[in-house]
Amino acid sequence: MRKRFVIVGAGVGGLATALRLAHRGHEVIVLEKTGEVGGRNRSQTVNQCEFDGGPSLMMMLDPFRKLFEDVGERMEDHLQISLCDPSYRVFFRDGSQIEGTPNIARMVDQITKLCGAHEAEKYPKLIGDLGELYRESIPNFVRTNYLKAREIVAPGQLWRVIKHGMLSNLYKKIEKRFDDPRLRMLFTFQTMYLGLSPFRAPFVYGTLTYMEYGEGIWYPQGGLPAISGAIAQLAMDRGAEIRLNCPVARISGKEAELESGEVITADAVISNADLPYTQRRLEKQPTPPKYRNSCSAFVLYLDYEGSLPKLLHHNVFFGRDYRDNLEALFGEPRMPDDPAFYACISKRSEPGRAPTGHENLFLLIPCPNLECPWTETAQESLKSQVFQRLADEVGFDPSRIRGMEMRTPEDWSRELNLHQGAAFGISADLFQSAFFRPKNRSLFDKNLYYVGASTAPGNGLPMVLISAELLEKRLIHDKVMTDGYVMPDFSENLPEEASWTRE
Numbered sequence: 400m401r402k403r404f405v406i407v408g409a410g411v412g413g414l415a416t417a418l419r420l421a422h423r424g425h426e427v428i429v430l431e432k433t434g435e436v437g438g439r440n441r442s443q444t445v446n447q448c449e450f451d452g453g454p455s456l457m458m459m460l461d462p463f464r465k466l467f468e469d470v471g472e473r474m475e476d477h478l479q480i481s482l483c484d485p486s487y488r489v490f491f492r493d494g495s496q497i498e499g500t501p502n503i504a505r506m507v508d509q510i511t512k513l514c515g516a517h518e519a520e521k522y523p524k525l526i527g528d529l530g531e532l533y534r535e536s537i538p539n540f541v542r543t544n545y546l547k548a549r550e551i552v553a554p555g556q557l558w559r560v561i562k563h564g565m566l567s568n569l570y571k572k573i574e575k576r577f578d579d580p581r582l583r584m585l586f587t588f589q590t591m592y593l594g595l596s597p598f599r600a601p602f603v604y605g606t607l608t609y610m611e612y613g614e615g616i617w618y619p620q621g622g623l624p625a626i627s628g629a630i631a632q633l634a635m636d637r638g639a640e641i642r643l644n645c646p647v648a649r650i651s652g653k654e655a656e657l658e659s660g661e662v663i664t665a666d667a668v669i670s671n672a673d674l675p676y677t678q679r680r681l682e683k684q685p686t687p688p689k690y691r692n693s694c695s696a697f698v699l700y701l702d703y704e705g706s707l708p709k710l711l712h713h714n715v716f717f718g719r720d721y722r723d724n725l726e727a728l729f730g731e732p733r734m735p736d737d738p739a740f741y742a743c744i745s746k747r748s749e750p751g752r753a754p755t756g757h758e759n760l761f762l763l764i765p766c767p768n769l770e771c772p773w774t775e776t777a778q779e780s781l782k783s784q785v786f787q788r789l790a791d792e793v794g795f796d797p798s799r800i801r802g803m804e805m806r807t808p809e810d811w812s813r814e815l816n817l818h819q820g821a822a823f824g825i826s827a828d829l830f831q832s833a834f835f836r837p838k839n840r841s842l843f844d845k846n847l848y849y850v851g852a853s854t855a856p857g858n859g860l861p862m863v864l865i866s867a868e869l870l871e872k873r874l875i876h877d878k879v880m881t882d883g884y885v886m887p888d889f890s891e892n893l894p895e896e897a898s899w900t901r902e
């Protein structure tokens with residue numbers, strides 16, 4: 400009854416799967432290429448400043464809570480979270496600003512100040528509608544493995560799609576509701592979290608806008624990597640073994656071969672490494688499927704001496720031309736001119752993350768993936784445009800930088816094996832979402848499974864946690880394991896004098 404699972408990759412998807420399977424009593428071995436757990440969600444240090452290496456917005460708490468509850472724990476006993484309110488400050492190119500908040504009354508007030516009551520009065524209805532969309536789409540279209548026909552073509556499903564106009568264009572739907580272009584940006588840019596343009600996204604992704612404005616943005620003490628750490632610790636407490644610095648070279652459903660040549664056998668192998676990379680490099684499929692990729696991210700981690708009081712914990716800067724900016728990333732890829740970007744100072748929520756008199760400034764500039772070659776010139780141009788904008792609007796002075804690290808599309812590809820440096824995995828466009836998203840089992844090997852951002856249901860920490868939920872259900876459905884707990888067999892470890900227990 401007790402099975403042995405090998406998981407390739409200790410990203411949040413691999414760790415959550417390890418925890419779920421180890422909790423059921425199975426033998427779990429996680430093989431991670433790098434020297435740390437967390438994958439994209441790990442920490443970065445520059446001098447005395449600590450940063451979230453990738454994700455910095457904790458949203459949609461339900462999948463986080465569910466993971467802990469499913470293994471008999473309470474999230475609050477492992478993560479100390481607090482609401483960021485205001486969620487963020489937004490800087491528009493015309494010099495105007497707004498602070499997003501999950502408090503509806505205050506948000507109405509903010510919109511009134513930005514562009515008048517006639518726009519603000521439409522806001523509560525938007526949030527109500529998006530809330531309904533969210534509550535219907537997550538259980539019916541996201542938390543499903545699409546293994547039965549009724550999950551795909553049932554009249555109830557079709558009715559939901561039609562009722563909410565889920566497949567209509569997100570930007571166009573928001574454009575119809577609001578006249579002010581700044582509000583259109585404000586309520587659509589969230590698809591960028593999936594590395595997807597709102598001009599190319601279906602309306603169902605309005606659920607992301609709801610997550611932000613309906614439920615708010617949360618922060619765990621220690622930063623988002625604390626989530627990876629908490630899950631890894633619990634998985635190990637349940638008996639999972641996590642081996643770091645163990646790059647895997649080849650997998651099948653029955654074994655994983657490390658680059659060192661060691662072969663580890665298993666009842667099933669699960670790859671948490673990026674799906675296109677897994678299929679090409681680990682499974683070595685002769686004709687791997689071609690996917691459309693998300694954009695990438697140029698990330699800068701700065702130890703800044705001085706203070707930047709105009710910046711909150713989270714800040715969004717829009718460029719001059721929203722549409723052109725997005726076309727540069729998702730159309731014919733090119734480096735954006737006057738790029739939109741995100742700035743984060745987590746010290747605002749946790750002062751200990753940077754020394755007194757310093758700011759831990761994290762900058763994320765969305766950029767094309769490696770389909771558009773990354774060059775030194777592109778890098779310098781993006782960096783200097785962003786530094787100039789910060790100097791003009793928040794008093795940033797580059798001469799006060801005391802240390803800097805960066806991650807380019809090439810780094811995402813080299814360090815974490817993200818195909819084409821696409822930082823958000825394969826794109827979440829209409830034909831790579833929901834039913835069309837790659838399933839969590841290999842088509843070529845019935846014992847080989849996938850978990851993580853490029854498989855179902857999608858990218859982002861909450862989706863990756865749901866991906867581990869779906870995989871657990873799939874393993875039960877496929878009878879790889881039963882829906883119950885198995886007692887570990889400790890008999891071989893029993894001391895001689897206790898041998899009677901084996902009779």
Ligand SMILES: Cc1cc2nc3c(=O)[nH]c(=O)nc-3n(C[C@H](O)[C@H](O)[C@H](O)COP(=O)(O)OP(=O)(O)OC[C@H]3O[C@@H](n4cnc5c(N)ncnc54)[C@H](O)[C@@H]3O)c2cc1C
Binds near residue numbers: 408645648858
């Ligand atoms: C810059 C950035 C900002 C983001 N912001 C947010 C945010 O604010 N909120 C949010 O919810 N999400 C955000 N995301 C998305 C989120 O980080 C990802 O969806 C999530 O972390 C992906 O987890 P994963 O387990 O699927 O994959 P990964 O984190 O990529 O983990 C895969 C693991 O597999 C390992 N691996 C790869 N190949 C091998 C091999 N051959 N052998 C052994 N191990 C291997 C890798 O080293 C890695 O540790 C962001 C992502 C990025 C890049």
